[in-house]
Amino acid sequence: MGKIEESKMKGDFMQPIFLNPSLQEKIWGGDQLRTTFGLEIPSDRTGEAWLISAHPHGLSTVTQPEAYQGMTLDELYDQKPELFGPDHPEPFPLLVKVIDAKEALSVQVHPDDAYAREHEGPQELGKTECWYVLSAQEDASIIYGHQVTCAEEFRQALEEERFDQVFREVPVQAGDFFDVPAGTIHAIGAGITILEIQQSSDTTYRVYDYGRVDDQGNPRELHLQQSLDVTHFPHEDSPYSRSIQDQAPNSAEELLTNPFFSVQKVDVDQSLTLDLTGPYTLGVVIDGKGQLEVAGNHYDLDLITSFVLPHGIDSVTITGQCSLLLTHPC
Ligand code: ZN
Numbered sequence: 129m130g131k132i133e134e135s136k137m138k139g140d141f142m143q144p145i146f147l148n149p150s151l152q153e154k155i156w157g158g159d160q161l162r163t164t165f166g167l168e169i170p171s172d173r174t175g176e177a178w179l180i181s182a183h184p185h186g187l188s189t190v191t192q193p194e195a196y197q198g199m200t201l202d203e204l205y206d207q208k209p210e211l212f213g214p215d216h217p218e219p220f221p222l223l224v225k226v227i228d229a230k231e232a233l234s235v236q237v238h239p240d241d242a243y244a245r246e247h248e249g250p251q252e253l254g255k256t257e258c259w260y261v262l263s264a265q266e267d268a269s270i271i272y273g274h275q276v277t278c279a280e281e282f283r284q285a286l287e288e289e290r291f292d293q294v295f296r297e298v299p300v301q302a303g304d305f306f307d308v309p310a311g312t313i314h315a316i317g318a319g320i321t322i323l324e325i326q327q328s329s330d331t332t333y334r335v336y337d338y339g340r341v342d343d344q345g346n347p348r349e350l351h352l353q354q355s356l357d358v359t360h361f362p363h364e365d366s367p368y369s370r371s372i373q374d375q376a377p378n379s380a381e382e383l384l385t386n387p388f389f390s391v392q393k394v395d396v397d398q399s400l401t402l403d404l405t406g407p408y409t410l411g412v413v414i415d416g417k418g419q420l421e422v423a424g425n426h427y428d429l430d431l432i433t434s435f436v437l438p439h440g441i442d443s444v445t446i447t448g449q450c451s452l453l454l455t456h457p458c
Contacts, residue, residue, distance in 0.1 A: 141439070142423040142438075143193045143423075143425070144420060144436065145190055145435060145436040146190070146434070147188040147189065147190060147191065147201060147435065148189045148191050149167065149178055149188050149225075149432075150189075151167065151169055151177055151186075154173060154175025155175075155340065155343075155348075156173075156175055156229055156230060156231040156233055156318075157174045157176070157230060158174070158175075159230075161177050162174075164321065164431075165177070165226065174228065176227050177432070179224050179226060179432065179434035180201065180223065180410050180412070180436065181225070182201040182223075182328060183202075183328045183329070183330055185330045188200070188201050192427075196208070205220045210439065211408065211439060212407060212439055213407030213439035214407070214439075219253070221389075222328055223326050224326075224410055224453075224455065225324050225326075226321065226323055226432065227316060227320075227321065227324055229317065229318060229322075231318045232316065232338065234334045234336065234338075234340075235295055235314070235315040235334070235336040235337075236314065236332045236333060236334050236335060236355075237311065237314070237332075238255035238256075238257070238310050238311075239255065239331055239354070239358045240254035240256075240311065241253055241327075243358055253327045254327060254331075255326055255327050255332075256327050257326035257327070258306060258307050258324070258368070259308060259322040259323070260303075260324075260383070260453060261300050261303060261306075261321075261322050262302060262321040262322055262323055263320070264301050264302055264304075268300055268301075268318070268319045269297050269299045269300060269317045270297070270314065270315060270316055270317050271295045271296060271297055271317070272296055272308075272369075273296040273365065274294050274296055274359070274362075274363050275295075275296050277362050279359070282294065286335070286352070291336060295336075300317070300320060304369075304370075304372070305368070305369060305371070306369045307368035307384055309360075309366065310358065311358050313335065313363065323412060325391055325453065333358065334348060334349065334350050334351050334355075335351075335352070375395045377395055377397035378398060379394075380392050380393070380395075380400070381393050381394075381395075388458060390405075391453060391454070393452070393454075395451050396416075396418055396450050396451070398447065398449075399446070400445070400446050401444070402446065404441060404444065407439055407457060408437060408438050408441075408456060409437040409441075410434075410436055411434070411435050411437065411452050412432065412433070412435075412453050413429045413431055413434075413452050414451050414452060415431065415451040416450030417430055418446055418447055418448020418450035419446070419447045419448055420445075421445040421446070422444050
């Protein structure tokens with residue numbers, strides 16, 4: 129390969145890849161993805177923007193650089209593996225989304241990798257996730273964990289509709305962070321927007337849906353047996369779940385590292401240079417505006433700007449006044 133081609137290739141590598149989200153309508157969704165985040169939503173019941181996704185149920189699309197414009201993230205992952213480092217697990221491992229819960233989501237639980245593979249198919253991963261609360265109305269709460277000791281007690285209490293005695297309600301405010309490993313009973317409550325980082329999976333086992341019906345008047349399916357199979361008894365709180373209220377300006381704080389991903393919150397008041405440690409890094413702006421500097425080039429950052437920093441970018445500088453969540457696979 130000639131010198132020029134080589135440096136051109138390297139040049140491609142050294143650019144961030146910006147993405148457009150896939151938008152998902154949900155019976156519990158609202159209009160905040162437009163009113164707060166400026167996205168063009170299909171209806172006022174839009175629940176999720178899959179910002180960084182290679183999952184077939186909602187693919188994000190490259191907007192920049194021009195060379196990859198219009199490609200979906202899964203196409204890029206297949207056709208340009210060098211952007212993602214030497215390991216190439218299938219499928220693409222992570223998914224980053226914003227959720228607008230105008231109404232409460234169903235009470236649910238997700239399987240781990242082994243259960244998902246056996247029961248949902250060889251390409252489906254388990255779903256360990258985590259949430260950063262972007263906004264919460266006064267008195268907002270979530271369900272996080274349960275209060276029973278074993279599967280039998282769980283089944284019996286659900287049959288007798290003693291939901292308050294089973295589900296554990298936790299008040300939330302903006303800046304709270306929750307670690308939600310596979311097997312954790314959970315539900316996002318009404319009036320909350322969150323940024324979710326998760327394994328790339330769309331397998332949800334619904335435990336309870338408040339007796340709601342869809343547009344056709346039908347209740348959504350529940351998955352009691354699967355829920356009993358995968359729920360952890362007893363519930364254990366994660367030390368990673370905490371409130372991130374007093375982060376120092378121009379700092380990066382590690383929120384969580386598990387076998388699947390590591391998450392950092394970055395707060396910039398002027399300028400911060402960051403060393404990147406993963407094979408590649410995913411980033412989303414959750415507040416403010418700024419600029420991203422990569423290899424001497426500058427890129428604008430606005431609320432909800434979402435990007436991949438390919439393999440080979442070892443450090444970036446972020447300027448302006450903004451907060452980001454960054455994640456990389458482990
Ligand atoms: Zn979930």
